[in-house]
Amino acid sequence: MYELRGLRKVFGxxxxxVDDISLTVGRGEHLAFIGPSGAGKTxxxxxxxxxxxxxxxxxxxxxxxxxxxxxVELRCARTRIGTIYQRQNLVGRLRVVHNVLAGNLxxxxxxxxxxxxxxxxxxxxxxxxxxxxxxxxxxYARTDExxxxxxxxxxxxxxxxxxxxxxxxxxxxxxxxxxxAVTIVTLLRDLSHESRKTLLMNLHSVELALTxxxxxxxxxxxxxxxxxxxxxxxxxxxxxxxxxxxxDAQLERIQDGKxxxxxxxxxxxxxxx
Amino acid sequence: MARASTAAPSGRSPxxxxxxxxxxxxxxxxxxxxxxxxRAAQVDPRLLVERAALANVAKFVRDMFPPQLSRxxxxxxxxxxxETVQVSVMGTAIAILIGVPLALxxxxxxxxxxxxxxxxxxxGRWALGFVPYILSxxxxxxxxxxxxxxxxxxxxxxxxxxxxxxxxxxxxxxGGMLGKVYSEILDxxxxxxxxxxxxxxxxxxxxxxxxxxxxxxxxVIAYTLYRWECAIRASAILGFVGAGGLGQQLELSMxxxxxxxxxxxxxxxxxxxxxxxxxxxxxxAWIA
Numbered sequence: 001m002y003e004l005r006g007l008r009k010v011f012g013x014x015x016x017x018v019d020d021i022s023l024t025v026g027r028g029e030h031l032a033f034i035g036p037s038g039a040g041k042t043x044x045x046x047x048x049x050x051x052x053x054x055x056x057x058x059x060x061x062x063x064x065x066x067x068x069x070x071x072v073e074l075r076c077a078r079t080r081i082g083t084i085y086q087r088q089n090l091v092g093r094l095r096v097v098h099n100v101l102a103g104n105l106x107x108x109x110x111x112x113x114x115x116x117x118x119x120x121x122x123x124x125x126x127x128x129x130x131x132x133x134x135x136x137x138x139x140y141a142r143t144d145e146x147x148x149x150x151x152x153x154x155x156x157x158x159x160x161x162x163x164x165x166x167x168x169x170x171x172x173x174x175x176x177x178x179x180x181a182v183t184i185v186t187l188l189r190d191l192s193h194e195s196r197k198t199l200l201m202n203l204h205s206v207e208l209a210l211t212x213x214x215x216x217x218x219x220x221x222x223x224x225x226x227x228x229x230x231x232x233x234x235x236x237x238x239x240x241x242x243x244x245x246x247x248d249a250q251l252e253r254i255q256d257g258k259x260x261x262x263x264x265x266x267x268x269x270x271x272x273x
Numbered sequence: 274m275a276r277a278s279t280a281a282p283s284g285r286s287p288x289x290x291x292x293x294x295x296x297x298x299x300x301x302x303x304x305x306x307x308x309x310x311x312r313a314a315q316v317d318p319r320l321l322v323e324r325a326a327l328a329n330v331a332k333f334v335r336d337m338f339p340p341q342l343s344r345x346x347x348x349x350x351x352x353x354x355x356e357t358v359q360v361s362v363m364g365t366a367i368a369i370l371i372g373v374p375l376a377l378x379x380x381x382x383x384x385x386x387x388x389x390x391x392x393x394x395x396x397g398r399w400a401l402g403f404v405p406y407i408l409s410x411x412x413x414x415x416x417x418x419x420x421x422x423x424x425x426x427x428x429x430x431x432x433x434x435x436x437x438x439x440x441x442x443x444x445x446x447x448g449g450m451l452g453k454v455y456s457e458i459l460d461x462x463x464x465x466x467x468x469x470x471x472x473x474x475x476x477x478x479x480x481x482x483x484x485x486x487x488x489x490x491x492x493v494i495a496y497t498l499y500r501w502e503c504a505i506r507a508s509a510i511l512g513f514v515g516a517g518g519l520g521q522q523l524e525l526s527m528x529x530x531x532x533x534x535x536x537x538x539x540x541x542x543x544x545x546x547x548x549x550x551x552x553x554x555x556x557x558a559w560i561a
Contacts, residue, residue: 106474
């Protein structure tokens, strides 16, 4: 699906967000990215969803270098990638149905898009998507009247309508409470699994990553720190990954085997050596 | 996120030294300018309480009562009142016609900056974006920096006395204000939903109608209504230079020392502004 070769992103102010990342992601694979805040995970996701151009390196999507795509091809490629952001990034003044149907904007003609704002086109699709995320009754609610968790579900429903091949979720649960966090991560995982979508997720919580994903990529200072199966991720690796960052605290909980999110969490080998 | 945290340590320390001095310098400059203005503008509250001044004010107030409420006078004022409302409505309509297109070209996110222009070439951004952007901003600032009173004066010379020069004056001056504020509202929307739409493959127009417009529209409508309210007052003032309406009657009555009529006219003006305030309040509550 994705092939990343030596990606590097330097912002206008000279700060290096992504330093040197090379990685291959297969079709249908599920990956979790973990690492301290400021490690460059969000920037990496913006490169992966084709809204940010890397300063150096190549990003290959299904065998094509994305830097060589024409305008039309770029739009087309974007419709195949669905993004769920940390903040919901919805337009609060629009009704839920329009925010959900915005997932169709990559396919719709301008005329259809405009008409839909007056009279929602395929509102039934939006209704079905909302039903799958558990809030079918909110179809015609004003989006800014919903709670944070409900808005995150609307964002997921939009991605369902978009029906992309890849789902990028950038810290989708950082603004919701722990029980809802598990629900949303599980929901995204299961929905992606059903329709054989590739799923890439940035997670603040090491615990959620280790318990829900078969492949864990640790990012630190804009570089890949490790890329392993969860049972190979040792306490030492994690301690290194987060060394000097406040997220250290969650490692202590994991060390004690007391997960914040309950469920089947086992103590990790290799702590305190 | 990554960007902010890596940029902070290198960028902030030298700037903070400048920041601490600024409020003090600003306060000093402000105090000096107030002190100088006090002299230059000949502010002297004693003049207000002098015997002659008080006597004049008393006479002015005494002559206002009872207000002129004769059927004949009120009947005569019906037309000017309507005219004032019509001038404000037409003036605001023309202001919207002038303001909207100029606002669109004066909005940086629509012409040369941000997510809509990721693939525009450098030359294209400059020639098709930045140049029209600067030109329309300059035009808007000329339109609004000349007071509507002066515009009316010029239009009276051009098209003669009557409500039409008033309409044109409000249209041009308010067009400048509306355009400027519209462009600021459009540039001030949250850019993240725009990037989200772009990431989902939306076309530029799709980003505009699903992201930009819904975020900006309520503020645009609210500000336009507020300007309409101001236009009522302006259209009354413009009567002083011959642009018809209540202002012209006000000027006549004042010149004839008919202060009872003045009071009635001010009351009518107050009622008009209050009514429009009420209507626009309802509309704003409905769209918010």
